[in-house]
Amino acid sequence: MILVNDRFVERTEATVDIEDRGYQFGDGVYEVIRVYGGAPFLLDEHMARLARSLREIRLEPPYGIDELTDKIRRLITLNALGDGIVYLQITRGASPRTHGFPKNAHSVLTAYTQTLDRPLQALQEGIRAHLTEDIRWLRCDIKSLNLLGSVLAKQEALDKGCAEAILHRGKTVTEGSASNVFALIGGVWFTHPANHLILDGITRRSVLRIMQELDMPAKEEAVTVEQLLAAEELIVTSTTQEVMPVVAVDGRPIGDGSVGPWTRRLQEAFEAAIRETANRSS
Numbered sequence: 001m002i003l004v005n006d007r008f009v010e011r012t013e014a015t016v017d018i019e020d021r022g023y024q025f026g027d028g029v030y031e032v033i034r035v036y037g038g039a040p041f042l043l044d045e046h047m048a049r050l051a052r053s054l055r056e057i058r059l060e061p062p063y064g065i066d067e068l069t070d071k072i073r074r075l076i077t078l079n080a081l082g083d084g085i086v087y088l089q090i091t092r093g094a095s096p097r098t099h100g101f102p103k104n105a106h107s108v109l110t111a112y113t114q115t116l117d118r119p120l121q122a123l124q125e126g127i128r129a130h131l132t133e134d135i136r137w138l139r140c141d142i143k144s145l146n147l148l149g150s151v152l153a154k155q156e157a158l159d160k161g162c163a164e165a166i167l168h169r170g171k172t173v174t175e176g177s178a179s180n181v182f183a184l185i186g187g188v189w190f191t192h193p194a195n196h197l198i199l200d201g202i203t204r205r206s207v208l209r210i211m212q213e214l215d216m217p218a219k220e221e222a223v224t225v226e227q228l229l230a231a232e233e234l235i236v237t238s239t240t241q242e243v244m245p246v247v248a249v250d251g252r253p254i255g256d257g258s259v260g261p262w263t264r265r266l267q268e269a270f271e272a273a274i275r276e277t278a279n280r281s282s
């Protein structure tokens with residue numbers, strides 16, 4: 001089933017107007033929520049970020065966030081989702097094409113589930129990443145539907161045989177094309193501060209909390225490309241990639257080119273959080 005505004009409908013019944021502003025302008029926001037063993041992971045945090053994104057683009061959702069949270073849980077149950085994701089987006093709705101906000105359009109909410117296995121092999125072995133200039137806009141803190149900068153960066157990485165693109169503005173590393181970046185330098189984890197240049201990842205925040213619990217020093221401070229390449233360990237974090245080790249950047253090994261001990265400890269703690277969520281639902 002698909003959630004379209006406040007109705008659960010079959011996939012074939014879910015249609016979008018060709019003049020929907022999400023389709024024409026990317027005028028909307030979205031969330032990707034992980035589901036483990038039928039239980040949504042960090043759902044309230046995703047919903048709080050969604051509410052913030054909506055406020056920042058002055059978009060009124062069709063109904064309140066509490067009701068939406070209930071409907072997302074219902075969608076997971078209706079679709080009997082085990083391990084997977086919920087994709088959810090809200091657009092400014094359909095109206096004759098004009099850049100300014102239309103007066104009579106109603107926002108359109110759609111959400112669906114998708115089965116997705118955890119990337120266990122990559123989590124074990126690590127991935128390779130590719131550095132590329134961050135060409136995105138200056139409000140990366142909003143989870144906007146406009147993803148062209150991220151799409152182009154990711155494809156460039158894939159074309160080079162890498163699983164993720166790490167973005168930099170000039171010398172400064174910002175984040176991944178669809179993830180946040182942490183570099184272990186001199187025994188301290190560094191990650192870009194949560195300002196307009198990055199998306200404040202829900203996984204990023206969860207990992208920062210874990211670092212605190214494990215007494216691993218962490219600083220929300222940007223690093224340079226040069227520092228990143230000299231890091232002892234490197235990870236990218238996201239809803240779907242979890243705590244993903246990066247073992248090489250543009251062909252240069254990070255550390256000794258294998259997954260480091262600090263990363264393994266973080267992964268173990270993250271696994272424990274996942275297990276807790278999945279157990280709660282069973």
Ligand code: PDD
Binds near residue numbers: 176203237239
């Ligand atoms: N992307 N930075 C960017 C640019 C992202 O697109 C994402 C996530 C993140 C990590 O955020 P979180 O930990 O909340 O997933 C950081 C999602 C997963 C996507 O677009 O598929």
